[in-house]
Every structure is written in structure tokens, then in C-alpha cells.
Amino acid sequence: MANLLLIDDDPGVLRALGLLLKAFGYQVSAFSSPREALEHLRRSTDIDLVLTDLRMPELSGEDVLRTVKSEHRLIPVIIMSGHATDSDIARLKAHGLDAFIPKPFTPDQFKLAVGGLLPSDQSAQT
Numbered sequence: 001m002a003n004l005l006l007i008d009d010d011p012g013v014l015r016a017l018g019l020l021l022k023a024f025g026y027q028v029s030a031f032s033s034p035r036e037a038l039e040h041l042r043r044s045t046d047i048d049l050v051l052t053d054l055r056m057p058e059l060s061g062e063d064v065l066r067t068v069k070s071e072h073r074l075i076p077v078i079i080m081s082g083h084a085t086d087s088d089i090a091r092l093k094a095h096g097l098d099a100f101i102p103k104p105f106t107p108d109q110f111k112l113a114v115g116g117l118l119p120s121d122q123s124a125q126t
Contacts, residue, residue, distance in 0.1 A: 002122035003044075004114070006030040007037045007052040007064060008080075017051070017110075024111055034059035038067055047075060049117055054081035054088070062092060069096040076117040080105075 004026050008014040011032060018030040029047070031037035034056055041047055050068050054061035061079045068077050079092055082103035089100050101113050115123035 002048040003027045009056040
């Protein structure tokens with residue numbers, strides 16, 4: 001079972017996405033603070049994927065992406081946003097972004113994006 005790190009500063013979104021990911025069969029560590037999430041990632045050896053919102057007040061999703069890719073190069077990162085431009089997405093991809101999910105999205109779109117970045121033995125059961 002894959003262990004996911006979920007970051008979103010909106011408590012309602014964080015809770016809803018956490019419940020959805022758990023329903024898909026994933027273990028989820030959810031944080032509203034990007035700084036706390038990155039500290040958790042530094043202490044943990046079993047995070048398989050990072051999902052983060054793009055626009056947050058403390059650190060942006062781009063800041064999270066840069067940190068993850070510099071410290072844990074092989075961990076895939078998905079950024080979610082309802083406000084990203086094409087140039088934002090291109091810049092994120094240049095920094096190693098593995099996938100971008102535009103908000104709003106359906107549960108199936110979310111499941112496909114997450115499962116597509118994990119080995120088949122760690123993807124959610126259908």
C-alpha cells in the first residue's frame with residue numbers, strides 16, 4: 001500500500017481529498033502546513049508520492065516541488081490548482097513536476113493521476 005503526503009491549506013479540501021485517497025486504498029499523511037509536511041517528509045522513509053496545492057500562503061506548491069526534487073529526487077510530485085496558467089505549468093514541469101491536476105477534478109481523474117505515478121503493486125485497487 002502506497003504512502004502519500006497530501007498538502008493543502010484549505011482544511012475542507014484537505015479532509016475531502018484525504019478521505020478520497022483513503023477510500024482508494026492509500027495511506028495518507030495530510031498537512032495544512034507545507035513546512036510541517038516537508039519536515040515529516042525529511043523524517044519519513046516511506047513516502048511514495050507527494051500531492052500539493054499550488055497556491056498556499058506559507059510556501060507555494062512550487063516551493064514544495066523544488067524542495068522535494070532537491071532532497072528526494074525520485075519521489076513523484078503532483079500539483080493541483082484551479083488557477084494555474086500554461087506558463088505556470090511549463091515552469092513547474094521544468095522543475096521536475098510529474099503531473100498537474102486542474103481543479104475541479106472528478107474522483108476518477110484524481111485516482112488515475114495518482115495511480116499513474118505509482119508502481120502497479122502500489123496503485124489503488126479497483
